[in-house]
Amino acid sequence: MASSKKKCMGGEMEINENSNSGVDEEIMYSDDEEELVNQEVQVDFEANMPCDSDFHGIRTLLRQLFLKADVDTSKLTDVIISQNYIGSVLKQSSSPEDDDDDDDDGDQVFGIFTVLNLTHRKDEECIQQIRFLLTDKCHQSPTSQTDDFLSALNSPDQHVGLLLSERFINIPPEIAVPSFESLQKDLEKAKRQNLKYEFANLIMIAKTYRLKMSDKGDAEDLMFSNPEEELIHELSDMTWNYSVSAERDSVMTGRWEDEEDEAEPLRTVMMFSASKLNNIIEKLKAELSKT
Template sequence: MASKKKRVAEPMAESDSDESSGNDFDDDEMEDENSTPINEEVQVEFEARMLDDGDFHGVKTLLQQVFLKANINLSELTNTLISQNYIGCVIKQMDIPDDDEDDGMDEDDNDAVFGLMSVVNITEKKDLECVQQVRSLLLDHCKACAKEKLPRFSDMLHDSDQHVGLLLSERYLNIPPQISVPMYDSLIKDMEKCQRKQMKYSFAKYMMVSKTYRMKGGSKQKEEPVIFSNSEEELLHEVSELSFTYSVEDDRDTVVGGQWDSDNPMEALRTVMVIPADQLSVALTRIKAELAST
C-alpha cells in the first residue's frame, strides 16, 4: 500500500556556488530572506507493514496522542498490539534506494512510524491492566459528561456475549486522510482471515476514541460544533449509535508535535464513539466517496 503526502519545506537559505561569491547581504536582508517559507511539494511514498518489536516507541507515541496524561499502561497496550501483529499495520516511509541515501536524511527516518491501524478485543482481554484502565477512564468520562448514556455504555462494556473492539486509527497530522482508506480495508481483511480461523475478532460493536476540538466560547445553550482531527472519523461518528465528548484541555501540553499555548482559541477534546459492526462498512463506503471527490 502506498500513499503520498505534501509538505511545506522548513524556511532555509538557498545558495548557489556561482552566485554567492558575487552577492553580499547585510544581516537584515538575510533575516528577511530566511523568514519566508519555501512552498515546495515533496512526494513521500508510504507503505503498510506488520507491527514488530522495533515499532514499540513509535506506536506508543501515537497512542499518547489519544490518551495524553490518562492513567493507562501504554507500554502494555503497545506490546499487546505488537503481539497480535497479524491484525492491522503501521505506516512507514518506503525504503529509499541506495543512490539516494546521501540526501541528508537520518538513516532511522525510514523506520519511523507515521500511522497506526489496529483493533483490540477489549471483551476478551478485559483482564489486561491497560484494558481495565481504558474501560474505567471512559466510564468515568461518560458518567461526568453524558450521565444519561451511562447505563447503555456500561452494559455494552460488561456484556461478555457481545464482543467490543477498540478501534485504533492514529497518524501524524500532516498525513492526508486518503491513507485511511487502504488501512481500513486492510484491517477488515485481516479480521476476516482471523474469523475464518475461529479467532476472536468478530465484533458486535467497535469503540473509538477520536481526537476532536472546538472553538472556545460556546454557551450551554449553543456549543460550538466539534471538529475531527482525522476528518474521515466524522463519517464514523454519523453512523455511531452512542457517543459523548469530553475535554482534555488540562492534558494538552503532551500533544505530540507541539504544545498548545494558553491563547489557543481551540479546546482539545476526545469524542468516544460506539459503532455497530454492520455500520463500519457503510461508513467506509461514504469515506471512499467523500475522499474521491476532494
C-alpha cells in the same frame, strides 16, 4: 516475529509550520529551505506488520491519544505488537536499495491502525485501564446513552473492540481508506481462523476540538483532528465527549490556535455496530474522492 507485509499507499503530506507532529522537522526548520514551509511534499507510504522496532513509534502515537490518562501505553504497545497479524503501521516507502537491508530500526512510524478486544483481554492491566477510563469518563459526561454504552461495554457475550486509527496530523485523510480496508481483511482472516475478533460493537476515541467564541462564549461544532472521523461520528450509534483541556493536548494545528479563539481539546468516544464497518469504508471512499 513474522515477516513484514507491505502495501504501498501513495499520498501528499502537507508540511505546516505550526504543526507539532514531528514530521520532516529537518525540512521545516532548515535555514536554507524555509521557502518549503507550507508547501506539499509527495510521499509514498506502505503498511507493515507491527514489529519490535516499531515500539517507540507506536507508543508515541498512543500517547498523543491518551495524553496523561492512566493508561500504560508501553504495555498497550506490547499488546499491539503481539497481535501483529491484525492491523498495520504506516511507514514511508523504502527504495529498492533499502529493501536489501533488514534493519528497520531507523524507520519512522507515521500511523497505527489496529483493533484491540476489550472483552477477551479484559483481565490485562492496560485493557483494564482503558475500560476504567471509558467508564469513568462516561459517568462524568452523562447523556441519554450512558446506560446503553456501559451495558454494551460490559457485555460478557457481545465482544467490543477498540479501533485505533492514529497518525501524525500532517498525514492526509486519504490514507484512511486503504488502511481500514487492510484492517478489515485482517479481521475477516482472523475470524476464519476462530480467533477472538468477532465483534458486536467497535469503539473509537477521536481527537476533537471545540472553539469557544470570545464575545459570546458559545461553543462551535466539533472539529476533528482526523477529518474522516467526522463521517464515522455521523454514522455512529452512540457518541459522547470528555474534555482533556487540563492535559494540554500538544497536537494542535495553526488554524485552531487563533489568538481570538480558545480551542478546548476533547476526546470524542464513538460506538457503532461492527457490521457497519464495510459501510463506513464505502462512505469514506465516496467522500474522500470528492476532495
